[in-house]
Amino acid sequence: MVKLQTLAVLSLASVALAAPSWWDQWTLTNSRVHNTDRFNNAPTEEKRLVQTGDDKAPFWATEEQRMQMLRDKVGYMDITDHQGFHRRLHTQVKKALPMAAVHQDKFDWYVDELSTANMKVALTKFTSFRTRYYKSEHGVASAKWLHKQISDLIENSNGVSDISLRKFKHENWDQFSIIGTVKRFFFNSPISIVSIHLSLTLSFSLSLSVRISLPSPSISFPANTDVYYFKKQNRIGDFPARFEGRDDSLANAPVIVGAHQDSINAWFPSLARSPGADDDGSGTVTILEVFRALINVGFRPLRPVEFHWYSAEEAGLLGSQDIAEDYDQKGVDVLAMIQNDMTGYVGTRFAENFGVVTDHVDEELTELVKIYAKEYGDIVVRETQCGYACSDHASWTKYGYRSAFAIEGDFSDISPYIHGEDDTVEHISFDHMKQFAKLSLGFAIELGNHGHHSEALVEEYEPCLLISVDQRPGVNLRSSQVRAHYESRAAFMSKLHSLRGQSTPGDPPPSTAPSATTSVAAHNNTTEASIAPAAAKRALPQPLSPPVPDNTKDPYPLASTTSFLDSVDQELSGLHKRALVGVAPVRGDLLDKQWVAAMMIGSSQQEFSVIFDTGSSDLWVPSSNCFSQACLSLRRFNPSKSSTFQSLNQLWSINYADSLSVSGTIGVDDVTIAGIKISKQTFGPASVVYGSQTALEFDGMLGLAFDSNSEIGAATPVTNMMLQGQLDEPVVSVWLNKASNQDKSLSNGGQFIFGGVDDSLFTGAITYLQVTSADDWQVTVDEVHIGRKELPLSSSSAKAIVDTGSSYILFPDYLAVAFHREIPNSRYDDKLGWQIPCALANSRTVGDLTFTLGGEKFSVPLSDIVILTSEYKGYCLSIIDSWKEVDGHSSQSGILLGDLFIKNQYVVFDYGKRRIGFAQKVDTAPGGIGLNAKGAGASIRLWKKDVSLQQQPGQMIVIMAMTILAMLF
Incomplete structure (x- = not known):
């Protein structure tokens, strides 16, 4: 990770040679180092060739010597596998950079998506691994977890961005690096049509799917509306995870936002705990949150924007060197790279600031980063230096690319806890991390949209909400989806009028005959040109046989278009001000024995009264195939009535301390709690409810403890609320009234x-x-x-x-x-x-x-x-x-x-x-x-999960047999 500026060179390091320089002497010999006295003879298995400065000769160092350099804050680069100095062998042609921030309007679309709550959840989990040392099994596990978070973001995205993801595997260690790309949106690529209550037969050569989120807060559309939007199918496979641009000529010139995922304990790297909250869990989570914000709103830059999570930075920038060399050999013309390493600690010597590094970076890009920091951040900029090879940006500098680095503050004032067991979340300021998220967000938007391009590309048709009118139940859309597709009131109204065959002032009258270029709204005789902005040049996919409506009457009456759109405007303008909070009223009983609250499961919103339980971590309710005596008086979940339910065909069981036992088959469905909709919540439909009490006074239980306590092995509803951006703060507060x-x-x-x-x-x-x-x-x-x-x-x-x-x-x-x-x-x-x-x-x-x-x-x-x-x-x-x-x-x-x-x-x-x-x-x-009366009453029941409670073998056999029978029948 990042080291402090070098104050002294270890006695191990060779003194810089006089002319001819060490580089000249180096290149006179083989490009790979062999057995020479100059480098301590033949390297043993544990020795690596390292370098501590551009003007210093490499030398062989053991692992203990490398750890001593780490403890002494001496930056080094392990060049054992990267001795071909391509920067010296060719001159990289650097493209011109803008020298001002010009996309403030686009930045405003995305910045409200950044959430400190999400960052807290992610960093807390990321630091729970014993270590993320690149050679350890924990380092591999943490990389797999991080990859899963990114892939889940892609799978659950609104689909406007074309995103791909790949693991960059390294030859000499198992912890892989991760490269995430949001690829360009092609209109000649496969497109899905996502619809709500689609009442027409679509005869297009397109795939049809149904997918929408309905959490609170939401925008409520009138009961007579259908909502259509385009969804580009995402891919997860052997592709870089990057946002790829709309300008094909810039496809080989990406922008890179980087951080490193590994951590280290400088005393016992393979054994000791190294949570690495600041170094560099903070940078990893910072760019993960930027990646999430861009996906949620639907980022579509001109040029590719890549997100890199490097392995083995703490071992001499090994992972980033592998990738930079790979890009160099393949001729990838990277426009600019910014590194996020340590973004969470606020020092005590200076006011909160961006520490913008000025050594071993590209000067022009660094000046631009300072401009972006002042434009999009809320704290001051302070120039600082970090020394040689202090983070992964140095690998890109080595191969001749433009790179920049911003750190949490002046290098004399960074976290004192790094490289040890005390680098924990307690020392992190998530508000400070958010400042760096804003900087990287601005960097991605500004440089991702920089380049020479035609006006047609700038004004390219933007997938957006299209409203048609039909007699259907009300539809709620999540605010981020609305913002992803909503451009302006004028554009929105123009699209709505076009769908109805009406014209807005200044628009040409709509066509009344079916057109060969009829788009998704062909049932209203709307051509692509009347839906999209005038400058749009690319045609939408052609339908095979567009349906022809009955023009003798208007089957889609619209009573108050203007007032409806005004209400949408008001909703949109207030979205960024609205706190994401859900309140769940609970109902008690006369003896204060229990408090229950309502929750809904599935597309049919089946309602249940459940106990909110901070002593357990699982959600379960009785299922319709539960015929135990205890189930007969309860509301039971019917999977056949929910189109969103999925069975995982895995058994589960939970035992409670009062002999209550529940079991069934694990399922996944949408869950609504306190007006907040959670997508794809794993829960337990109980086919068996067995215990000493036959008449339960509640339908089920909703666990609010930590994920690690889950018997089902799933994320809790609160965790999913946080990961899905549903909560303003990651807290649940409780106020219970007395009987x-x-x-x-x-x-x-x-x-x-x-x-x-x-x-x-x-x-x-x-x-x-x-x-x-x-x-x-x-x-x-x-x-x-x-x-x-x-x-x-x-x-x-x-x-x-x-x-x-x-x-x-x-x-x-x-x-x-x-x-x-x-x-x-x-x-x-x-x-x-x-x-x-x-x-x-x-x-x-x-x-x-x-x-x-x-x-x-x-x-x-x-x-x-x-x-x-x-x-x-x-x-x-x-x-x-x-x-x-x-x-x-x-x-x-x-x-x-x-x-x-x-x-x-x-x-x-x-x-x-x-x-x-x-x-x-x-x-x-x-x-x-x-309320003034004194409390009275007590409980004689306990609903507490006890994992130490062992069931009798006979009882367990009965429960499992009942579960299997319930599954069969």
Whole structure:
């Protein structure tokens, strides 16, 4: 990775030779180094030929010597496999560059797509690999994960850009580099027509598919509209992943945006942990987010724009040298390359800035980068130097190409944590990363559209929304899709009028006879020229036999075209201001036993009431082929009623601590939660629901813990919301209303907010604690008190899982005993568990149960801990219990904070920073309903997944047999 500017040359390095120069002496011998005393004799297997400066002779160095150079901040290039110095053997013809930013209007189309939330999610996962060292199996796994993220972006794109992706495999190590390209949109290429409620028979030589996203926020079109747009089929295979341009003459002159994906621990590279959050996870994720933004809006540059994620940068720029040499040998005439290496740390010596490197770069391109930084960024520019071979741009400089490099700040002020185990997400500013994303976005747009081209290419027909009118249900389009195809109100209205055979002022009257160039809207006798801008020169694909409409009447009445388009304009103008937040109201019960919320699955929007469970990570609902007794009273998902459902034909099963077991076959479908539509969510349609309780009071469960905790092995709905750009912030906040505070309809049960925090529902500051588990929302507990009495808390017990899917507070056995001993006259019953005198519930004699978290106190009143029973007059059941009483195990050492605790606080689950926030809850229901009554009620049920719970073999056989029978019938 990036090294600090060289302050001293290692004693290992040879002193620069006097005239004749080392280069002259070098070229007098063989172009490959053989056995000479000058380079420490024959290289052993571990030695590599390295160079520490343009004017310094190469020398052989062992791995330990190379690591010492890394620790001493000495930049070097490993040239063992790249001893042919092509830069010296030929002069690269450099094309003229623009010297101003001229595409601000295009930049505005894309910049709102950049999301710090997406970057947090991606970088958190990317740093979870033990290391990304290029020789390690973890480095290969991380490269595969990154490749999968890019390929998923391409597969799920709106299709306007023609994109391809390839792995660049290296000969001497397994971690591959990744090259992503958005290719040019050809009108003579295969095109799919994507339609909603298509009511006409299309006789075109085109493929027909149906694909649309409907998440919130969305634009609602009138109920009588159909929406058509063109979708270029993407390819993933042996192609570079780049945006390829519209000007064929520029096809061999790409623009490159680069970063390196590997990381290193400079002391133990193969063994020690190196999360590499800043070096260079930050650069990798920065350009990944730029790539996503360009795809989402539909980037179509004049020349190709490539995105490179290099392997083995930390080992002497090995990966980028391989690629630069490959391009040089193939005669690829790269216009410009910019490197993103370390974009996430904000130093302390200077104000936040772009550190624009001025040594070992192209001077003209660097001046242009400074212009782009000032134009598109919001922070100052500061010139700095990084020394020789400090990042992958140096490989491109070596082969004579224009390259530039911008880093997180002045080189004297970059992250001190790199090349070690402390280079973690906690030291990253995602707002700072976004500044570099803006710079790379501007770089790609400006230089991707630079070149000599005809006016016809500039004004080439842009695939856009085409509105025709038919009596159909309302259609919602995701905002990014609308922006990808919407140009201006005038152009939009012109297209709409053309589709209806009407003319706008200044337009020629539409043709009334079928035309040989009739386009997709041929059913309205619309020619290509009347749909596209006047300067468009390329014809759309020809239909084989265009349908001829009945012109005797207007089958597509349009009542208020102008007002409709005005409303679209208003929607579009406000999109960038609208926060991406979904609010899910929850409904409680009279005993605060559980809170459930509505969600929908499938194209038919089948509705279910589910528990939002931060203690598990899977989504499941009963399926229509579940005939277990427990399923009979529940709403069941019918796959045959959803055109978007896919079965993966893989069995799944989950066991819960109260003997509830569910199983079935894994499926994929669209899911809507809190008005947010998630595309292609993996979930479990349960064909078997088996357990001690036959009548469930909810339809299913939706897991909100981390992906690594998934029994199905899928990304959670919240993860997919973040990856699909559905949330403004990667948080879920929870406010639960108590039963005594709710109205009689129990509709005011509280809310889960996906993507935001409601400041009106808590007072004071939010106290955040870092999560201490890879799988669960677990935090450290400082102290536990009952009244003024501090309870004993061992080091192994000083941890708590915060679980919205459970109703209890669970203690280790010793702590449950200690708690109840502080309550006068409490007693234990072998059948009913702990009991507390009811008279103490509203008494201040004992006091509250208080947890100290992050130095702040958060309490649960005793009145919430007890529930009155008729069997034992004067005594109430306590729902502070031990793990042993719930799951039969006394070995659990930590604490579980279920809804009993959560309903007394305001809780924020921060996925981006892996932390939980607690604040003092305000008992005011959403909607302004004042709540003043004290809480009462408790739970006697636990819905908590326990992966340590082992089922009896006979029970497991029964469940699997039932699952297989359900699959068959």
